[in-house]
Amino acid sequence: MVRLTRVQQQARTRASVLTAAREEFADHGYAAAKVDRIAERAELTRGAVYSNFPGKRALYLAVLIDLVEQGRPAEPAPASTADALAAFARTWLERLPLVGDSAAGGRLQLRSLDGVVDGPVPAQVARLEALLLATALERRDPARQVRLADLVLTLLDGAGHRAATAPGAGDPFDVAHACRHLAGIDLADTWSPPHLPFVAAARTCADAWTPPEDLVDEISGTEVTPADGVVVVLGASRLGAAEEAVRSAGPGERVMIAAVTDDPAETGRLVRLRVTDLMACLRRVFPPGTWEGLRLVLDDDGLVASAIGVADPGDETEAAVRVRDGVIVARAAGRGAGHAAGKVAS
Incomplete structure (x- = not known):
């Protein structure tokens, strides 16, 4: 009989909790999900769940991180800023739920944080996200691209919000095409914070x-x-x-x-x-x-x-x-x- 080390047992318990939580959130959504049911699905005690995660919100975020880290292969290098924005939009839009997907499962697939977090942090993270996308775009065009990046992310986020309430609504190819054309907009972007x-x-x-x-x-x-x-x-x-x-x-x-x-x-x-x-x-x-x-x-x-x-x-x-x-x-x-x-x- 193979005896697991304490670290191996903790890893196995954590994996079981994440699997059970993903099923619970997909079936019931974040608001209606219950930690007791997650423990039951994982065949663990409620205490075992809380020993790995301090609460339902932390567990939901951990499930979403686990989804992200599964990864997918890279696309060919884009030839222009427009191509880069279209390719980025396509990769982002792969998460959109399809017609027939449950609303709860669709929100999980979308990594939706509606009703989960609030306060100033999401807006600050959004500014950091725009900077990361803009930095990539600026390797092709040295002019500041933060406003363009923020506009693209806003469009994609809007598509995600719509799909969360109506799985299958909208055409992701149209959204990606729109992101491509945003590259041609002159936003007169400059860097001059007044402070x-x-x-x-x-x-x-x-x-x-x-x-x-x-x-x-x-x-x-x-x-x-x-x-x-x-x-x-x-x-x-x-x-x-x-x-x-x-x-x-x-x-x-x-x-x-x-x-x-x-x-x-x-x-x-x-x-x-x-x-x-x-x-x-x-x-x-x-x-x-x-x-x-x-x-x-x-x-x-x-x-x-x-x-x-x-x-x-x-x-x-x-x-x-x-x-x-x-x-x-x-x-x-x-x-x-x-x-x-x-x-x-x-």
Whole structure:
């Protein structure tokens, strides 16, 4: 008889809970799903479910993350911005439920968060998503593409909301075609946040730098260690400030964004779901190296935050350092920290 180790047993229990939860959410939707029924489906106790997940919301987010991480093959590299937007839209729209799918199952397939989360974090994550798509588009056209990216994501999100209430409604090919044509719209996009001239300059220093190891870059999906460049720690309610560091850093410079939260079980999973879902689509469309120099770490354990001296990271955290030759040479904290650190000469 094979005896499982404690770690193996925990992994098996977690997998059983996720499978049972996926069935429960598909049958009843998020609001009507019951943790007791999930435990019964998994042939476990209610306590076993809660030992792995603190509540129904955290479990729902974990199920959605599990769906995203299953992955699909990449598409051929697009030849133009219009082609790239159409290809991205096609990959995103594969999640749309079909006629005959149940409403609850369709919302699960759509990774719908309606009625699950609220507050300022989803809007901040949306700004980060627009930046990630825009950064890919800007490899072809150096003009700022954030407004275009946000418009495309808004259109796709709207298609998802409609499909959630009426599975099979709308034609995904029409939506993808519309996204292609959005590339031809002149949105007069510029980068000039009004508050940046009032951001205090970074404080120069010469502090020791011990970068954390075994971090996972959510953009490339590979392990990464912070190197010379700008390292920014942003709370979940400040993720929109990521663009300030990206725009302020010099050409070709490395920028690492570390996302932190004081609620890893729910807010942390929300950020992870949205980022991994988007990047799963983007990596199928854009070639490796598209986001060269930009790294995104979900710093649930606060390793990056601790390394730059943030003692108690939370949703409102905004702090940054510039690293040169393995030494922290500048520090900034508060609104505009990424911009201030990025402006320090490399």
